[in-house]
Amino acid sequence: MMRAGIILFPGTNRERDMALALARAAGRKPAMLWHGEADLPAGLDLVVLAGGFSYGDYLRCGAMAAQSPVMRAVREFAGRGGHVLGVCNGFQILCEAGMLPGALLQNAPLRFLSMDCHMRVERSDTPFTNRFQRGQVFRSTMAHGDGNYFADAATLDRLEGENLVALRYTTPEGEVTEAANRNGSARSIAGILSPNLRVLGLMPHPENQVDPAIDGTSGLPLFESLAASFATA
């Protein structure tokens, strides 16, 4: 059964929703881990960086959190083949920490965007997406001011060439259009993977859609994918 831990930075505010999503999918509550810890508990399968506004978004979103003691441990954990999920501010932290390439710029329309979005699953053979089908579109929510994914052309080409774009903003029908890419992300990128497929960063919040009584369960397969990956562990 999956052992997950959620890192808490000052200003993290989506950890409880994330914990509910992980518990619902995996049947076990994740541990809450304080950012000042220099070590992660032994035996973790998954480290999650949840959404929020760590350190008040000072300097750049995620810049301060990326320098905190626990992130050294998270980097080592990923280096040993550990699984890491970064959502929203967590994605920004992973980029600032150099664990994923690129950066998240201010949204192209210069506004905080809080709205539904649709994402197309670009590959289903990863620990995060095995309960989706390739090409499947699912609805989720975005809530960010800086979600405009940027990387230089060579990095974008490498990501696409190595099939590391996990999720793309599309219309509900799965079409990549400028209108569906509200924050202006390069090549409509919503989420990217590390080369070993064990680190995923994405801007939208699949943890919002895990309960039929609240906003449906369209995001649940992401957490069920992780649970399935560690079902026998």
Add this chain to the structure above:
Amino acid sequence: MKARVTVMPKSGVLDPQGKAIGHALEGLGFAGIGEVRAGKVIELELAETDPARAKQLAEEMARRLLANTVIESFRVDIA
């Protein structure tokens, strides 16, 4: 020793804030405005008294934290 670190969006990186400032200036009636770029300035007080070493130190700080060199360039001035 004081170091002033100027951080700017790299050329080629979209700067929506700079664009919005440009539009606002045009709205105020200012003509002939080309590209507008918006960055930030960070002033540091350093114990180091050697200007060359102070500059080196501030540049290291800029590379490690003050600028994200994926999207930003920086310049250090020592005063």
